[in-house]
Amino acid sequence: MIVLDPGHNGGNASHPAEINKQVSVGNGRKACDTTGTSTPDGYSEHAFTWDLSNRLAKLLREDGAEVALTRESDSGVGPCITERAATGKRVDADAALSIHGDGADASGYGFHVIAPLPVGGNKAIVDESLRLGRAIRDAYRAGTGMPYSTYLGEDGLDQRDDLGGLNLATVPKVFIECGNMQNPGDAAKMSSASFRQRMAEALAKGLENYFG
Template sequence: MRTWTALGLAVGLSLTASAAPGRAADVRPLPLPLAGRTIVLDPGHNPGNAAHPAEIGALVDVGNARKPCNTTGTATARGYTEAAFTLDLARRVRALLVAQGARVVLTHDGDRPWGPCVTERAAIGNAARADAVVALHGDGAAPDGYGFHVILPAVVVAGSADTRPIVAPSRRLGLAVRADFAAATGEPYATYLGGGTGLMVRADLGGLNLSTVPAVFIECGNMHNRADAARMSAAGWREAAAHGLALGIAAYLASKSSLPTPEP
């Protein structure tokens, strides 16, 4: 498994030789590697959604369709909810990214009674002018399926949605997240969709359709599968997952920095 140090992301010190012999060298902290970067983490659903069916059931415009504002999400057979899982995971990822200098915005932090709607979630990433948006989820597929997958935006041009500018960078983000999440957790690509690639392209998700910045979803495992549910319920696994996600995001940002500047 790669680590922050392996990616060159450890905090370091710059030693500057003193001009006067015998004097101590200046010790200056190097800039934090993710300084100046903004990442938006979108913890799927909300623990309070179930108590607000009318609010989350209201239809909103996702560009090419009208869909419910939000849903309750899924849960394991033992009652560990997707909303609790995603919020815990988001907080772990945030701590890792902030330690490397990033500005991290959560679409909610357990501070709202329900929601926000998928439209507002997308708007938060857009308003932050995020370098990357990652929506965190747990799937609720048939119990015999297992594994994780990353969801990428399709080309959608409808109503207020136009994903054409973000399709290519979102794919690069998704590939980076997929690689480091798999390495950190040992979780295989989903066996029940995506053709065994760990990738899906979808045109029905408001969080992707309405985004103007690179964005992906990750379904971290199938909460209806006994083995996946056990892993996702364990704090140690969630910490490993958080490292994988943070590493993937950082790797994407590093590759983005190395891309040539487009001609004006």
């Protein structure tokens, strides 16, 4: 079983009280969820992650994998990062991938994968998450041709202890920032349906390599 976690949700912006509710992230408290970013032309991160996650889910299911998504539509609210992290355990997943688009300074470009640092109960999955992260990074780079991030991480890989989705994970899990939505070049790729299909195929290959 693979969990795909499409970042944010289409109804978040209109429900600030719900998504700003503070929740425990293992080493502090953060907002339940956020609204995400968008391209300069207005293509939202929540729509991007929903589309890409469904493309990836279709490919994985065609290959015989069981797949669960952390949200059921792109018009709801949340779920909170705590609920997203708990999905892996609830469905007895073997791995989880959280899909995002970054909102960094427009001068930065490229993608990076984020793996967890040890925080409380996630220590047992840190090494496997790093292995998953490397498999996703390598396949995404090979399949899309996108460069490693110029502004975060090293060789397309970063480790963090401030993301509740990783701090609270109980199965191997990583985030991928598929590109910088504020950068014109990355935004053009992320706004393209055909390029999102390439992204999905690359991510499917990364998961295949991880399990293989």
